[in-house]
Amino acid sequence: MKIINSDKIIENLIKKIKKNKYKKKLLIISQINKGPVLAYKKAILKRCEEFEIDVVDKLFSNDQNHIDIIEYCNKLSNIDGFIILQPLDSNTDLKYLRNNMPFNDLDGFTYESLGEIMDKDFSHMPQTARSVIKFIEYMNIDLRGKDVIVANSNNVIGKPLFMYLNSKKATVTMFNSKSENQIEKVKNADIFISAIGIANYYDKKYFKDGQILIDVGTSYIDGVLYGDIDYESISSLNIDLVSSKKGVASITTLSLIESLLYKNS
Numbered sequence: 001m002k003i004i005n006s007d008k009i010i011e012n013l014i015k016k017i018k019k020n021k022y023k024k025k026l027l028i029i030s031q032i033n034k035g036p037v038l039a040y041k042k043a044i045l046k047r048c049e050e051f052e053i054d055v056v057d058k059l060f061s062n063d064q065n066h067i068d069i070i071e072y073c074n075k076l077s078n079i080d081g082f083i084i085l086q087p088l089d090s091n092t093d094l095k096y097l098r099n100n101m102p103f104n105d106l107d108g109f110t111y112e113s114l115g116e117i118m119d120k121d122f123s124h125m126p127q128t129a130r131s132v133i134k135f136i137e138y139m140n141i142d143l144r145g146k147d148v149i150v151a152n153s154n155n156v157i158g159k160p161l162f163m164y165l166n167s168k169k170a171t172v173t174m175f176n177s178k179s180e181n182q183i184e185k186v187k188n189a190d191i192f193i194s195a196i197g198i199a200n201y202y203d204k205k206y207f208k209d210g211q212i213l214i215d216v217g218t219s220y221i222d223g224v225l226y227g228d229i230d231y232e233s234i235s236s237l238n239i240d241l242v243s244s245k246k247g248v249a250s251i252t253t254l255s256l257i258e259s260l261l262y263k264n265s
């Protein structure tokens with residue numbers, strides 16, 4: 001098992017970010033202030049401080065909703081990009097927000113961005129999917145003709161990655177929670193990308209020599225980070241692995257900032 005870590009990707013992203021000469025302002029919208037949302041916000045704020053990027057960190061309360069959010073946004077000026085940290089409160093209408101957010105979309109949120117992705121324009125790709133692509137590019141993987149399985153079917157990982165991989169002429173299978181015969185299917189794949197969020201779910205019986213595995217899962221149990229794949233059980237296989245540690249999650253924040261600085265519309 002060979003572990004591919006993010007060190008070099010991070011180094012290159014930081015170099016690129018430091019080259020930027022223009023002052024930029026990021027809008028972060030959230031409605032809950034704990035768990036993974038808070039963890040991500042703190043990671044973003046820390047990097048923004050490091051790179052002297054202005055931030056509007058706006059936390060809405062649970063009795064506010066999409067109308068309050070859009071009203072607030074329409075009064076703001078000089079925003080260069082936004083991210084809405086999910087989930088929002090269930091009373092906040094995502095559809096309304098996807099139709100009405102007035103700023104540059106950095107995390108594949110708006111219907112316009114989602115529509116572009118369907119049309120092979122990946123400039124507003126969600127950052128988690130973008131970070132998976134950064135690893136694929138870093139590993140120099142030729143996707144043409146490859147059998148790729150994506151174990152995730154949501155709007156920020158599975159569906160955008162499906163469109164991207166398809167555009168690169170891979171043969172893509174997207175799993176969902178009802179997918180059957182997974183062992184047989186995963187075993188026959190060239191590349192397996194997992195984001196199910198169940199610790200150590202995929203073990204040795206799913207894999208074989210020569211495969212490339214990208215584990216996007218991050219489950220915390222008693223403060224310890226686990227991926228979807230049981231690394232210990234596959235350690236003797238000849239596999240290239242992007243593990244959950246020093247993996248996809250470790251570059252999403254920098255990728256977000258890269259998009260803020262270099263993708264203006």
Ligand SMILES: Nc1nc(=O)c2c([nH]1)NC[C@@H]1CN(c3ccc(C(=O)N[C@@H](CCC(=O)O)C(=O)O)cc3)C=[N+]21
Pocket residue numbers: 036037039040043044083084085086087107127128244245246247249250251252253254
């Ligand atoms: N619209 C939206 N997009 C998201 O991508 C999104 C979201 N909402 N809601 C919450 C979850 C959670 N999530 C995290 C990502 C990185 C760290 C994190 O800690 N990153 C560290 C590094 C961690 C490591 O080194 O592995 C960093 O970037 O410096 C935490 C949490 C994103 N999410």
